Amino acid sequence: MEEQIKYVPLNDLHIALGGKMVPFAGFNMPVRYSTDTEEHLCVRNGVGVFDVSHMGEFMVEGPEALNLIQKVTSNDASKLVIGQAQYSCFPNETGGIVDDLIVYKFAEEKYMLVVNASNIEKDWAWINKFNTMGAKLSNVSDAYSLFAVQGPKAIEAVQSLTPVNLSEVKFYHFTVGEFAGVQDVIISGTGYTGAGGFEIYVKNADAEHVWKAIFEAGKDFDIKPIGLGARDTLRLEMGYCLYGNDITDTTSPIEAGLSWITKFTKEFTNSEALKKQKEAGVTRKLIGFIMQERGIPRGHYPIVDAAGEVIGEVTSGTHSPSMGVGIGMGYVKTEFSQPETEIYIQIRNKNLKAKVEKLPLLKA
Numbered sequence: 001m002e003e004q005i006k007y008v009p010l011n012d013l014h015i016a017l018g019g020k021m022v023p024f025a026g027f028n029m030p031v032r033y034s035t036d037t038e039e040h041l042c043v044r045n046g047v048g049v050f051d052v053s054h055m056g057e058f059m060v061e062g063p064e065a066l067n068l069i070q071k072v073t074s075n076d077a078s079k080l081v082i083g084q085a086q087y088s089c090f091p092n093e094t095g096g097i098v099d100d101l102i103v104y105k106f107a108e109e110k111y112m113l114v115v116n117a118s119n120i121e122k123d124w125a126w127i128n129k130f131n132t133m134g135a136k137l138s139n140v141s142d143a144y145s146l147f148a149v150q151g152p153k154a155i156e157a158v159q160s161l162t163p164v165n166l167s168e169v170k171f172y173h174f175t176v177g178e179f180a181g182v183q184d185v186i187i188s189g190t191g192y193t194g195a196g197g198f199e200i201y202v203k204n205a206d207a208e209h210v211w212k213a214i215f216e217a218g219k220d221f222d223i224k225p226i227g228l229g230a231r232d233t234l235r236l237e238m239g240y241c242l243y244g245n246d247i248t249d250t251t252s253p254i255e256a257g258l259s260w261i262t263k264f265t266k267e268f269t270n271s272e273a274l275k276k277q278k279e280a281g282v283t284r285k286l287i288g289f290i291m292q293e294r295g296i297p298r299g300h301y302p303i304v305d306a307a308g309e310v311i312g313e314v315t316s317g318t319h320s321p322s323m324g325v326g327i328g329m330g331y332v333k334t335e336f337s338q339p340e341t342e343i344y345i346q347i348r349n350k351n352l353k354a355k356v357e358k359l360p361l362l363k364a
Contacts, residue, residue: 008053009145009204010211017225024228025118027054032227039230040321043195047151048226049214052199053207056120056141058113064133065109072130073103074253074274076263080105085172085190088261089253090126091270095277096249097256099123100241102190104174114190116243130269145207147200149214150226150234154197157218162187169198180213182206192231194238194360233318236327239288239359245299246286246315246329254278255331256286257359284312285337288361291326292353295345302346303330311336314345320362326354327361 006027008014015021019030030051032039042048060069069077075088082105090098099119104112115123124139131137149158155166164177164187174188179200186201202210215223232242241247241256253262254277264275291297297317302310317328328345336343339358344351 006054008051009207010051010053013208013211014051014225019225019227022228025054025116027117029054030225030227032229033225036227036229036233037321039224039226040233042222042224043151043193043226043230043234044322045152047149047153047157047197047218047221047223048230049211049218049223050148050150050226050228050231051145051211052148052231053145054117055146056115056117056123056139057144057201058115058124058127059138059140060111060113060127060135061138062109062134062136064135065111067133068127068131068135069103069111069113070266071133071268072127073101074258074262074268074271075103076265077103077105077111078266082107083173083175085174085188086261087172087190089247089258090123091253091262091268091274092249093270094249095252095270095273097243097247097251097253098126098249100243100247100258104186104188106176112186118244143204144201145204145210147202147211147214148191148193148197149200149218150191150193150197151195153218153221154195157221157223158214161213161217166198180206180210180217182210185210192240193234194240194362195234232316233321236316236318236329237320237322237360237362239329239361241286241329242316251286251331252277252282255282255284281334283334284331285334286315286329286331287337287356288329288359289327289343289345289354290323290357290361291328291345292342292355294326295347295350295352296326297328297330297345297347297354303332303336304344304346304351305336306342306344308344308351311343317345322362328354332356 179185312332
């Protein structure tokens with residue numbers, strides 16, 4: 001049976017803006033409006049807006065909300081204060097990752113989980129499976145639109161739209177306030193580009209009004225709509241994982257360099273096995289690399305050593321618009337994971353030299 005494609009509320013607007021629409025995570029999404037490079041540099045140097053309304057949102061409420069979140073996520077959500085967000089993941093029972101997500105704390109008994117679009121149904125089933133304690137769960141994914149206003153000029157471009165002092169919304173914090181005349185808008189600093197900026201969560205009924213207000217307020221700053229193509233190159237320069245590429249059902253958070261969100265101060269799904277893995281060490285690790293020879297790495301290309309022996313595989317790769325070279329991430333045998341290690345990427349039967357680089361690949 002063919003999968004039913006879903007549409008974000010502003011689908012027709014993106015088409016009118018010249019967006020090239022492609023199926024992504026079950027949604028019809030704009031991959032680009034002009035060129036990936038132009039859009040990438042617009043965000044790195046100025047300000048651009050992504051419509052990422054395909055993302056999923058679950059509300060977790062009631063006296064057992066925190067207990068459920070602690071049980072299914074790897075990070076320690078008890079450390080959150082109201083108005084703070086936390087990057088985390090849902091470990092599965094076999095050593096891999098169900099999804100990565102962000103946990104928002106609105107009140108002592110009210111949280112929001114933001115999950116990847118491709119995993120909404122899987123994640124919803126997963127969290128319900130573990131909800132033996134009776135936390136109140138609601139899937140509000142279809143009720144909200146989400147716009148990411150990203151770039152060094154993001155704050156000055158749209159500060160006029162809100163009484164909230166945007167420069168005070170710290171990284172991985174959020175507030176709820178008025179934006180573009182709309183009440184109860186979630187304004188969050190959890191960007192996926194490393195370029196600064198924030199995300200705006202609005203009810204679908206207000207989506208078009210808010211989108212247009214953002215572009216009107218930002219026109220003097222050359223604000224542009226940005227597609228998923230540039231989103232991928234921006235996040236890759238920062239070494240941010242993409243679910244389905246760099247982390248999957250078969251990659252452990254320890255292998256993926258996500259020990260920092262894996263807290264053994266509490267029990268969670270598969271925590272005993274992951275703790276043992278951390279103590280014993282892993283046989284492969286996720287690395288970032290920069291090409292030393294001309295070539296663009298792509299997902300699933302083999303990574304080899306100087307003798308041509310396969311030591312791993314590329315999970316994400318691209319040409320970096322900011323750096324002008326090929327960059328990527330991939331898993332390699334642990335002995336090849338140290339920064340400065342020379343590795344080779346097999347591109348069209350040629351072994352091209354690359355160097356393991358500490359993340360982020362793009363240095364400030």
